[in-house]
Amino acid sequence: MQTDPNPKKSKDSPSNSDSTESTQSASPFPDDVLGKVLSFLNSDKDRSSVSLVCKDWYNAERWTRTKLFIGNCYSVSPEIVATRFPKITSVTLKGKPRFSDFNLVPQNWGADVHYWLVMFAKVYPFLEELRLKRMTVSDESLEILATAFPGFRALSLMSCDGFSTDGLKSVATHCRNLTELDIQDTDIDDFNGGWLSCFPENFGSLEVLNFASLDSEVNFDALERLVSRCKSLRVLKVNKSITLDQLQRLLLRAPQLMELGTGSFQQELLPGQFGDLESAFSNCKNLRTLSGLWEVTSVYLPVLYAACTSLTFLNLSYAALRSVEFGNLIAYCPNLRRLWVLDTVEDKGLEAVGSSCPLLEELRVFPADPFDQQLHRGVTELGFVAVSRGCSKLHYVLYFCWQMTNAAVATIVQNCPNFTHFRLCIMNPGRPDYLTNEPMDEAFGAVVKTCTKLQRLSVSGLLTDLTFEYIGKHAKNLETLSVAFAGSSDLGMQCVLEGCPKLRKLEIRDCPFGNAALLSGLEKYEKMRSLWMSSCNVTITACQQLAREMPRLNVEVMKDKESDDSQADKVYVYRSVAGPRRDAPPFVLTL
Amino acid sequence: MSLPKEHDYIGLTEPSSMENSSSSIVSTESEKNTVLNLKETELRLGLPGSDFLEKKAGTGISLFGKDLKDEGNNGFSQIPLKNLVSGAKRVFSDAIDGSGKWDFPINGGSEVDLGNGGSENTNTLQSSLAGPSGKEIGNRNPRKPVEEKKNDNNSAAPASKAQVVGWPPIRSFRKNTLATNLSKNNDDEGKSGVGSLYVKVSMDGAPYLRKIDLKTYCSYKELSSALEKMFSCFTIGHCASHGLPGQEHLRENCLKDLLHGSEYVLTYEDKDGDWMLVGDVPWEMFTDSCKRLRIMKGSDATGLAPRLGMKYQSKEIMKPRKV
Numbered sequence: 001m002q003t004d005p006n007p008k009k010s011k012d013s014p015s016n017s018d019s020t021e022s023t024q025s026a027s028p029f030p031d032d033v034l035g036k037v038l039s040f041l042n043s044d045k046d047r048s049s050v051s052l053v054c055k056d057w058y059n060a061e062r063w064t065r066t067k068l069f070i071g072n073c074y075s076v077s078p079e080i081v082a083t084r085f086p087k088i089t090s091v092t093l094k095g096k097p098r099f100s101d102f103n104l105v106p107q108n109w110g111a112d113v114h115y116w117l118v119m120f121a122k123v124y125p126f127l128e129e130l131r132l133k134r135m136t137v138s139d140e141s142l143e144i145l146a147t148a149f150p151g152f153r154a155l156s157l158m159s160c161d162g163f164s165t166d167g168l169k170s171v172a173t174h175c176r177n178l179t180e181l182d183i184q185d186t187d188i189d190d191f192n193g194g195w196l197s198c199f200p201e202n203f204g205s206l207e208v209l210n211f212a213s214l215d216s217e218v219n220f221d222a223l224e225r226l227v228s229r230c231k232s233l234r235v236l237k238v239n240k241s242i243t244l245d246q247l248q249r250l251l252l253r254a255p256q257l258m259e260l261g262t263g264s265f266q267q268e269l270l271p272g273q274f275g276d277l278e279s280a281f282s283n284c285k286n287l288r289t290l291s292g293l294w295e296v297t298s299v300y301l302p303v304l305y306a307a308c309t310s311l312t313f314l315n316l317s318y319a320a321l322r323s324v325e326f327g328n329l330i331a332y333c334p335n336l337r338r339l340w341v342l343d344t345v346e347d348k349g350l351e352a353v354g355s356s357c358p359l360l361e362e363l364r365v366f367p368a369d370p371f372d373q374q375l376h377r378g379v380t381e382l383g384f385v386a387v388s389r390g391c392s393k394l395h396y397v398l399y400f401c402w403q404m405t406n407a408a409v410a411t412i413v414q415n416c417p418n419f420t421h422f423r424l425c426i427m428n429p430g431r432p433d434y435l436t437n438e439p440m441d442e443a444f445g446a447v448v449k450t451c452t453k454l455q456r457l458s459v460s461g462l463l464t465d466l467t468f469e470y471i472g473k474h475a476k477n478l479e480t481l482s483v484a485f486a487g488s489s490d491l492g493m494q495c496v497l498e499g500c501p502k503l504r505k506l507e508i509r510d511c512p513f514g515n516a517a518l519l520s521g522l523e524k525y526e527k528m529r530s531l532w533m534s535s536c537n538v539t540i541t542a543c544q545q546l547a548r549e550m551p552r553l554n555v556e557v558m559k560d561k562e563s564d565d566s567q568a569d570k571v572y573v574y575r576s577v578a579g580p581r582r583d584a585p586p587f588v589l590t591l
Numbered sequence: 592m593s594l595p596k597e598h599d600y601i602g603l604t605e606p607s608s609m610e611n612s613s614s615s616i617v618s619t620e621s622e623k624n625t626v627l628n629l630k631e632t633e634l635r636l637g638l639p640g641s642d643f644l645e646k647k648a649g650t651g652i653s654l655f656g657k658d659l660k661d662e663g664n665n666g667f668s669q670i671p672l673k674n675l676v677s678g679a680k681r682v683f684s685d686a687i688d689g690s691g692k693w694d695f696p697i698n699g700g701s702e703v704d705l706g707n708g709g710s711e712n713t714n715t716l717q718s719s720l721a722g723p724s725g726k727e728i729g730n731r732n733p734r735k736p737v738e739e740k741k742n743d744n745n746s747a748a749p750a751s752k753a754q755v756v757g758w759p760p761i762r763s764f765r766k767n768t769l770a771t772n773l774s775k776n777n778d779d780e781g782k783s784g785v786g787s788l789y790v791k792v793s794m795d796g797a798p799y800l801r802k803i804d805l806k807t808y809c810s811y812k813e814l815s816s817a818l819e820k821m822f823s824c825f826t827i828g829h830c831a832s833h834g835l836p837g838q839e840h841l842r843e844n845c846l847k848d849l850l851h852g853s854e855y856v857l858t859y860e861d862k863d864g865d866w867m868l869v870g871d872v873p874w875e876m877f878t879d880s881c882k883r884l885r886i887m888k889g890s891d892a893t894g895l896a897p898r899l900g901m902k903y904q905s906k907e908i909m910k911p912r913k914v
Binding site for chain 1: 756758761763764765766769
């Protein structure tokens, strides 16, 4: 939900014909017509704009909004939301700052969904969907969720923590109309797989079931029966406990699947079983997404070939494939739009991608051994260049490597000028262009100059302030910027804050940006969702000044134990209409 | 385009084969093996300070991938290492808190940059840090080698990994999953984990396999005598017919005869999946490429070994023989 404290639309805006701002005046549209029209609006940005037109429109909008998106759970409070929007059926909530994914945020920081759910139980009995990202969810909360909303249908938990399989039991037991249970990247207490058996025997409404990130074994018979009953199942992502022959049986039950996450792909199969598996895959005519493939051994990859032709998204990021076997597989996937791989495929594998997948739009290359400081295997700049040559539609890349050159990046963006998301992680912090020994400034300069549609950028390597000058000058559509171990002085951060009009999220760690840089963004932070700065040169005094001058910002500081009293080791600044948060743990100082 | 010789932070030179992406992986890897300065990759345990200083004097290890001695004058300001120290601090405190996140490495070499961040840095770690760090680093070259931080409690980890909290930015779920996968793969393929190189050893006719750590041996001789001891129990049957059973020295002799005679041949599977005769290549090369061992019956080897010995006597081709 966008909260803009400075309504900009005036009475004379073209979208508002002749109604005034009085609540009593007749608008050209009867309320119900206006409501009907506005109910077609789905985009939150549009709705935000609409609500600023005039009071009538504000009211019409709030009564017709059914989907709530809150990008930062602390930017608003459950009470405010409940008062403004009476008819919500779908909620998306995001909690912790993104760097919490990398252990930079201590446990018990907050973002607990509990009070939200308590409020929702009161105000939104017709709640159907809840999507949480980086929130803490307790079993108790899941119990509330399962029992307070009779029509509840879809639960999606991404990178959440705090619950256990007991909570899932509640959901399985009580949510009679559940269509979606999607648990991703979640580190929870996995007591046992008994939760799956809690779905009632007459329950068959699931369309999406993803328990790939849970470890424990589920009762396979229960799963098989569940899959047979759920005729509309289109997404099934199982966990590692499911073996190949079990997978084959599941596929027989659900040939209509569109997205499949396999279990472990490592099992001694008898020859007959191999053939069965192969035909099971070829029977899945609607398969668009394939993932899982844990511990896949190359011997079994051919069973996938038949299904690969229709694939648009292939996620091999947990499968340590080598270049040859990967190359063989990818040759069967001409329709791929999205590909996630491990760097074990090496540059040669990426060359195969370039030649096999002309429609590719998104590539993510993850490191198989990110802490391998000696041998630096994996991919290099050559692989990236090879993909860019063959895949001109590429616009989203996440690339982990140990070396890069300015020239290579320049070539890449020349081949693919349409990047919207460019996330390059050179894994040795502060590493220069390994051929010329220069900083990587020109690389990112090329990116921002050429890719005018760039929305998200992550930089790495040895970078001076010049990189940030380039960014501030050229990255006019940039919304999210991630910076680590880069920059030379306050000027760098200042350039970005002054230059990027659409900046919403700025996350910085281990950079030489100090108080001047922090304070240069005073005006800016209210237009952004949040700012994160850790291990920079910011002092508490400066943070206090920021907090004083900008009362609508929450300025939170976390200190490291051994640091100086004046150092603000971790700073998290975000706009909020809810004021300072009431659930801050003792290690979070709210200024 | 010639590759400047680059030293990464532990002084490895990048093999020139990195340029040839089109060459097969096989040759690249074997080239790497020969080009790599193997002594550098040898993992050693040493007293804090000894190893690191030795290396530093030589190649100048830099966490940031480039020897800064060479580029002290290039004019661009570098990242203040104070930030790294704070990263290090965080790690240190994490270790204390037992949050069990990053294992901060202990090894020879404890050069920590005390930062240029100024006087307010009353880093309590400073007192526990040894050595030349303070003076050398100063403000001009803040990207000096920062590799390890000295801990008073010397843990046994020999690997010189400098790990910063939350870097590289990989989600925990992925890290944990890949870690388990990797350890499984290492077991199977015999790749080195943290200073160990376990490979399976099978013997034709034996009911079960064994596993040995190649890193615990430095020569073929050691390996062979270890294997002899390990598999002697399976050959007692043979020995019994030759001599008095139960007499150890006789047993050993029998086994030696068995292994060195024509009865058994020691072979290994290399990275390409080929079965090779053990003993052809230098020991380090062997440990790098060996995935598993097999004590093969001489009859299976069909006398290839002696014949091949003659065929490949030419010293020009140091190619390992295929079995």
